[in-house]
Amino acid sequence: MLSFVTSASADISNGTVKIGVLTDMSGPYADNVGAGSVLAAKMAVEDFGGKVAGMPVEVISADHQNKADIGLALARKWYDTEGVDTITEVVSSGVALAVQQLSREKDKVLLATGPGTPELTGKSCSPNGVHWAYDNYALANVATAPLVQKGLKNWYFLTADYSFGLALESEASKVVLANGGKVLGSSKHPLNSSDFSSFLLQAQASKAQVVGLANAGSDMMTALKQANEFGLTSGGQSMAALLVNLPDIHALGLASAKDLIFADSFYWDANDKTRAWSKRFMERFNGKAPGSLQVAVYGAVTHYLKAIEANKTASGAAIVQQMKKMPINDFYTTNASIREDGRVIRDMYLLQVKEPKDSKYPWDYYKILDTIPGDKAFRPLKDGNCPLVSAAK
Structure with missing residues (x-):
């Protein structure tokens, strides 16, 4: 087992799990995602202990300015030269669709928490992508x-x-x-x-x-x-x-x-667990309560790290497959699962x-x-035209 972990570690960012928060830091969605999403990702890593499968975990961030070409260029640079293993948040649907395709080509992972387009789990679905918080x-x-x-x-x-x-x-x-x-x-x-x-x-x-x-x-x-x-x-x-x-x-x-x-998909004041986490966030974010898209980053990163811990592989597609096998349970999402098309089915x-x-x-x-309930809220699997589902049938 130890030699297997070492092998995976050598392939994952040269021994470091690197998470890139690609988001809107200055545009129309900055308050809903932006710096709050970066903080949520860092809190997830901290709560996980700062390491996974014996490897340190690092969070970096960048502003895609809601432009697909800029977002894609940043993602390509992260994957090719900066050792990023997964990209999260993204918010812009156009950026997300482009980055999901790139993540598939590079066998990395996209944890899409901010974008709304259902195409991420429809015709453009990917074995390397998960759509977390909501969709249109x-x-x-x-x-x-x-x-x-x-x-x-x-x-x-x-x-x-x-x-x-x-x-x-x-x-x-x-x-x-x-x-x-x-x-x-x-x-x-x-x-x-x-x-x-x-x-x-x-x-x-x-x-x-x-x-x-x-x-x-x-x-x-x-x-x-x-x-x-x-x-x-x-x-x-x-x-x-x-x-x-x-x-x-x-x-x-x-x-x-x-x-x-x-x-x-979330309200900070819904119950004792949501309030407890949100108050921790507020203490570090100038008293501002978290929105659902920021909290979704925490949930997605946490589940991703759990999958690495369980699977111990450098393959993005294999990590996503492991994520699909595991139930999702945290203060944000209870008794949820990731469907075959990559859609998180949650209340x-x-x-x-x-x-x-x-x-x-x-x-x-x-x-x-x-x-x-999630099975009533989200599009039925049969109606999405995801090629992964067709191939499986």
Whole structure:
């Protein structure tokens, strides 16, 4: 056994397990991932003891600027010259799809915790990739259906014009139609927009009951603020933010965000275990509570290290296969598993933002309306068209 570990150690980053957090450090998603995701990865390594299979573990990070070419170049450099074994976070769907393909070519591992595109476990699935926190299918499935079923049947979408936003609109539209609703149209906006006036005027003119925001981060917050300024909500239209993170609500304030209903995979104040870990995070992150995408990095890195400990191999595909064999249990994810296509099947939550009068202490922002089991929240395996599944059959 000792000689086998030594052999694996020689192949894994020359005896060091190296984890790269490739993320948005300065753009529209920085508050939701960024430095908080780097801290979460470091906390996972520290809690694991700083070593795995006798090897030290190192965390590095870089800013991909939400550009696929930059992200791919950084990933290639990490794999080819800096000895990185796995890349995590990524957030941008376009970057994630490119890095997942590269990770397969290099037999490394992608732990995708931030991106939303379901294609990571669909047509572009990989034996070297795992999709951790959520995806656009689950967000739309968990949050959109209850609104349509309440009678809010006519929708108009304001959509980020790249793979994440387009996929989110597509999945939400399917849910709207499946529940007897109608999609009256959509407007596409560039990433990191500052002026949504023309798009909001089109949404207003549609007279849709619901304007669905198929965007995230600063784009979602800016659109929501400007929608209030343009009088969409006072005029009777409802706003549905399809991807919401805790830092977004903090930045918006409860007065602006109150009553929003949405889906997410984690809330820091859900129970004693989530509070205990979150308070440790907050002590090291200027008092800021963690969002789901940051916590997902902790969970993914921890499970990855457990797989190395169990498998003791340098092969990325073999490590992912080991991850699929092991149940996932931590404060963030309970009794979950990684499906054949790389999708983590875990509970999702239907959440609502509290009114200011109901918030009793800092970061006390959400009510948990419902818990949706993973097998009900995520896309059925048969519907993803993952080649790994077809090959297995």
